[in-house]
Amino acid sequence: MKGLEVMTLKKIGKELEQHIMTGISYMIPIVIAGAVLMAISRVGASFYGISDIWESKWADSANLIIRFLNTDDGWGGMALDLMFPIISAYISYSISDKGGIAPGIIGGMLVANMNAGFLGALASGLIAGYTVKLLTDNIRLPQAAKSVLPVFIVPVVGTFITLFLIQYVIGVPFASINTGLAAWLKGLTGTNKVLLAAIVGGMVGFDLGGPVNKAAVTTAMALLTSGVYDPNTAAQVAIIIPPLGLGLATIINKRKFNHDLQEAGNASLVMGLIGVSEGAIPFAVESPLKVIPANVIGSAIGSALAVGLGAVNHAPISGFYGWLAVEKWWFYLIGVAVGTLIVTALTLLLRKEQPMEDKAIEEESDEGDYFTEDEWES
Amino acid sequence: MTIKIVDPLLVRLNLNVSSREEVIEELAALYYEKGIVTNKQKYIAAVNQRESDGTTGIGDGIAIPHGKSSVVSKAAVAVASTANPIDWNALDDKPVKYIFLLAVPEKSDNTHLELLSELAGTLMDDDVREKLKKVTNVLDLEKIFESEVK
Amino acid sequence: MTRKLIAITACATGVAHTYMAEKALIKGAKKEGVLIKVETQGATGIGHRLTTRDVEIAEAVIFATDTKVRDSERFKGQLILQVNVSAPIKDAQKVIEDALKLADKK
Numbered sequence: 359m360k361g362l363e364v365m366t367l368k369k370i371g372k373e374l375e376q377h378i379m380t381g382i383s384y385m386i387p388i389v390i391a392g393a394v395l396m397a398i399s400r401v402g403a404s405f406y407g408i409s410d411i412w413e414s415k416w417a418d419s420a421n422l423i424i425r426f427l428n429t430d431d432g433w434g435g436m437a438l439d440l441m442f443p444i445i446s447a448y449i450s451y452s453i454s455d456k457g458g459i460a461p462g463i464i465g466g467m468l469v470a471n472m473n474a475g476f477l478g479a480l481a482s483g484l485i486a487g488y489t490v491k492l493l494t495d496n497i498r499l500p501q502a503a504k505s506v507l508p509v510f511i512v513p514v515v516g517t518f519i520t521l522f523l524i525q526y527v528i529g530v531p532f533a534s535i536n537t538g539l540a541a542w543l544k545g546l547t548g549t550n551k552v553l554l555a556a557i558v559g560g561m562v563g564f565d566l567g568g569p570v571n572k573a574a575v576t577t578a579m580a581l582l583t584s585g586v587y588d589p590n591t592a593a594q595v596a597i598i599i600p601p602l603g604l605g606l607a608t609i610i611n612k613r614k615f616n617h618d619l620q621e622a623g624n625a626s627l628v629m630g631l632i633g634v635s636e637g638a639i640p641f642a643v644e645s646p647l648k649v650i651p652a653n654v655i656g657s658a659i660g661s662a663l664a665v666g667l668g669a670v671n672h673a674p675i676s677g678f679y680g681w682l683a684v685e686k687w688w689f690y691l692i693g694v695a696v697g698t699l700i701v702t703a704l705t706l707l708l709r710k711e712q713p714m715e716d717k718a719i720e721e722e723s724d725e726g727d728y729f730t731e732d733e734w735e736s
Numbered sequence: 737m738t739i740k741i742v743d744p745l746l747v748r749l750n751l752n753v754s755s756r757e758e759v760i761e762e763l764a765a766l767y768y769e770k771g772i773v774t775n776k777q778k779y780i781a782a783v784n785q786r787e788s789d790g791t792t793g794i795g796d797g798i799a800i801p802h803g804k805s806s807v808v809s810k811a812a813v814a815v816a817s818t819a820n821p822i823d824w825n826a827l828d829d830k831p832v833k834y835i836f837l838l839a840v841p842e843k844s845d846n847t848h849l850e851l852l853s854e855l856a857g858t859l860m861d862d863d864v865r866e867k868l869k870k871v872t873n874v875l876d877l878e879k880i881f882e883s884e885v886k
Numbered sequence: 887m888t889r890k891l892i893a894i895t896a897c898a899t900g901v902a903h904t905y906m907a908e909k910a911l912i913k914g915a916k917k918e919g920v921l922i923k924v925e926t927q928g929a930t931g932i933g934h935r936l937t938t939r940d941v942e943i944a945e946a947v948i949f950a951t952d953t954k955v956r957d958s959e960r961f962k963g964q965l966i967l968q969v970n971v972s973a974p975i976k977d978a979q980k981v982i983e984d985a986l987k988l989a990d991k992k
Contacts, residue, residue, distance in 0.1 A: 369846075369847050369850060370847075380935075452935070455932070455956075455957065456957070728912070728916055729921050733888065733921065734890065734921055734923070734940075734943060735943065736887075736888075786898070786899065789898060789952075790952070790970070790972055791972070792902070792903075794906060794972075794975050795975070795976065800902050800906070802899055802901060802902055804899050804901075827972055827975060827976040828976065838901060838902060840899055840901050840929070844929075846930040846931065849901055849928075849929050849930045850930050852901050852902065853901055853902070853904070853905040853926075853928060853930065854905070856901065856902040856903070856905045856906050857905040857906060857908065857909045858909075859906060860906050860909035860910050860913060860975070861909070861913075862913075
């Protein structure tokens with residue numbers, strides 16, 4: 359059987375894709391719930407002229423509505439905090455059934471706690487899933503002891519191995535990437551401000567809340583407190599470009615996204631407007647190799663443009679409610695718009711049309727899909 | 737590129753046999769020669785065991801017997817066509833002319849097994865069944881079951 | 887409205903009949919003008935896993951299985967037609983008609 363190796367790779371790729379898509383489809387409702395909760399709070403707060411409703415000071419406001427909006431923002435944040443545990447749990451579930459959920463969800467929680475970003479969550483789901491699969495496929499126990507496997511060995515051993523690998527094998531390099539990049543970035547201050555803005559923007563767009571992003575954002579914040587505004591301006595522009603760009607792409611050409619991602623696109627737009635970069639995560643998880651370059655390029659150019667034209671954002675706020683407070687806000691918005699359009703254009707360029715691609719493959723290997731998901735639902 | 741599921745070295749066309757046992761014996765011998773099966777008798781026993789659980793004659797003159805055993809070293813399919821149809825107790829009560837004997841190891845990576853599953857699935861295709869009836873040489877046979885991989 | 891079914895196929899070895907039954911059911915459903923989703927429970931794992939949404943949508947479930955159905959609690963309370971894995975290979979249209987009849991009775 360020659361050529362099996364090629365088949366193997368293709369199969370593995372297809373299998374991985376299926377597991378990841380399962381994870382994404384379970385995560386999206388959570389993203390949507392979180393996005394809308396946050397949008398209610400932030401849009402509501404903008405009527406009161408508040409652009410930092412998440413700050414704890416608003417919890418003690420005399421105004422009942424403001425107090426509620428603060429609480430509601432917390433709810434939204436809580437929902438979004440569940441993104442990583444859920445996607446990790448369900449990627450794992452897709453690989454190894456029910457047994458995969460416990461290690462997957464706990465691993466995802468660790469990823470969330472140590473800011474390992476969506477790449478960490480992806481890794482966590484895959485590690486948990488394949489660990490459990492390995493355990494259930496290979497441990498053979500005598501009949502009398504069989505019941506310990508699903509209730510004890512799989513959850514305990516699976517979780518332990520998953521956490522261990524994430525903490526030490528993934529966590530350590532991620533942490534050093536983070537501190538290394540932060541130090542490097544600090545060393546760059548004072549050089550060409552447009553170049554610096556491009557670097558900060560690119561880093562923020564890279565992993566959407568992961569170690570690279572966090573290195574850029576925390577450095578920008580630190581510099582902000584010492585009165586250096588350009589990195590912050592760059593970071594705030596870059597935060598919203600990926601979710602806006604990807605959301606716009608789903609609206610311009612729906613056919614390049616499956617049903618789940620179309621839903622995610624709307625949420626992503628909302629999240630972009632309210633300044634939450636995580637809206638782009640479902641897309642980044644689904645096809646990191648296409649989405650990451652598009653985000654990096656779009657964010658870098660958008661940030662460089664805004665800073666280069668002289669826009670200055672004095673606050674760590676990226677949502678629409680903060681836009682008008684930016685010095686030379688029109689240039690700031692040009693930066694956002696250009697970056698967004700670049701992400702949209704690159705995404706649409708890199709993606710193939712979904713149904714066409716599916717059909718071409720399915721027809722050969724699988725005649726199962728003679729109807730669409732919409733026909734099934736109707 | 738193209739993947740060939742059927743290995744030409746594991747094909748016997750126009751076999752002059754008169755019973756199910758003889759076909760399985762012939763193909764099992766091929767497996768044994770190629771080292772795919774390390775103990776012919778044990779493998780045949782596994783195939784017969786499966787057959788006694790229910791016929792593998794799936795109709796239209798096709799049978800897909802299979803044996804899962806620890807004496808199988810790797811997943812494979814051996815193919816035979818018979819000179820004369822033989823009785824297989826098939827689902828449609830018709831005699832069998834095309835035999836796909838699967839060797840299934842106790843433990844295998846999924847990919848090889850999936851290839852076999854895919855082959856089994858294709859046999860349900862009317863198109864494939866028609867083509868099968870026109871097969872005169874190994875090349876024709878290979879062509880039916882090769883799949884395109886991008 | 888188009889009628890919708892779901893099915894599980896599984897056989898003892900988990901390599902051949904599971905997938906032949908799957909293809910047979912899909913072929914049969916096409917001929918009957920019925921939409922069907924088939925989950926294969928084979929030696930290589932579960933293929934095309936049915937979601938709770940699929941279970942909700944389908945009028946009835948076909949178990950074309952010679953072994954125990956994995957995660958069968960998903961189908962609790964559903965109309966289930968149990969047949970051998972070879973039944974659809976022999977005559978898939980009949981199996982599908984039987985499943986539809988089962989749904990009609992209710």
